[in-house]
Amino acid sequence: MSNILGPGTPAPDFALHVTPDQKLSLGELRGKPVILAFYPADWSPVCGDQMALYNEVLSEFKKHGAELLGISVDGVWCHDEFAKVRHLHFPLLADFEPKGEIARKYGAYRHDDGFCERALFVIDKSGTIRWSYCSPVAVNPGADGILQALEELPK
Amino acid sequence: MALLKVPITPDDHIQGDERAPVKLVEYGDYECPYCGRAYPIVKRVQTHFGERLLFVFRNFPLKEMHPNAEGAAEAAEFAAAHGRFWEMHDGLYENQADLGLDLLLELAKTLRLSVPDIRDALTQRQYAARIRADFLGGVRSGVNGTPTFFINGRRHDGPFEFEDLVAAIEAADE
Numbered sequence: 001m002s003n004i005l006g007p008g009t010p011a012p013d014f015a016l017h018v019t020p021d022q023k024l025s026l027g028e029l030r031g032k033p034v035i036l037a038f039y040p041a042d043w044s045p046v047c048g049d050q051m052a053l054y055n056e057v058l059s060e061f062k063k064h065g066a067e068l069l070g071i072s073v074d075g076v077w078c079h080d081e082f083a084k085v086r087h088l089h090f091p092l093l094a095d096f097e098p099k100g101e102i103a104r105k106y107g108a109y110r111h112d113d114g115f116c117e118r119a120l121f122v123i124d125k126s127g128t129i130r131w132s133y134c135s136p137v138a139v140n141p142g143a144d145g146i147l148q149a150l151e152e153l154p155k
Numbered sequence: 156m157a158l159l160k161v162p163i164t165p166d167d168h169i170q171g172d173e174r175a176p177v178k179l180v181e182y183g184d185y186e187c188p189y190c191g192r193a194y195p196i197v198k199r200v201q202t203h204f205g206e207r208l209l210f211v212f213r214n215f216p217l218k219e220m221h222p223n224a225e226g227a228a229e230a231a232e233f234a235a236a237h238g239r240f241w242e243m244h245d246g247l248y249e250n251q252a253d254l255g256l257d258l259l260l261e262l263a264k265t266l267r268l269s270v271p272d273i274r275d276a277l278t279q280r281q282y283a284a285r286i287r288a289d290f291l292g293g294v295r296s297g298v299n300g301t302p303t304f305f306i307n308g309r310r311h312d313g314p315f316e317f318e319d320l321v322a323a324i325e326a327a328d329e
Binding site for chain 2: 088
């Protein structure tokens, strides 16, 4: 398993496609907590469950003012279809070209497999990582850790 | 090890004696096919253990994935308010392929519950808050999908065939 960035580390910035003609950068979200959820692949079964769960918990994340971003090496058209079919109400970022560049910066890239770890980061409103967790690839990490980390963020 | 954070209370839907040595809690979704598969297995497990086992069902509908799950859960809660939770629960799983408003009304009628009243309850989302409370309690306990079982407060990870559940329950009762 990779050595993911830990608490206290400044979150590396990025600007990635969320739609075919739109990019989103971490800097744009400064002032709000951000949940970054790296996951291996759009259509793999565990990912589907994990993203479906986050979709349902989204309103709890919002209570903390937090934005959730899903991120994988899948391309923007793949994300688009995945989000549509699963009715996902949060952005999916394409870490597609150069492949996995952002995941590598977070220590969340599986070099042998060529896709992201199932890694979670909670970033505070000033852009510092406050909590991170890397789950075994086949295990859905759930939302409890994220909620707890959001509750523990300094107000 | 994920632990059940919300203790069993009289507000839960409970089958069995509260003094039973083993307590099985399921977080389920009425439209989830895996929960549908688990339904008869749980019945067999209950028969197998008899008075040694208490069973609790809590709601964990994934609404975006299963558009009929929330309505079904609300119908079960409506039935619960009239003392008929388990009949509705069983009816929903036994007719899972036909889930939808028509089935909810038909089941209500079969249980001699007021059809206009259940219609109102569903329209007004009367039981939505209770279901959401179940759901969030599940999230905090490490329920990541359905069905998720807890045996004496510990999450049961892995398969949930009859033999798996029996073995896990035996182990918890030692």
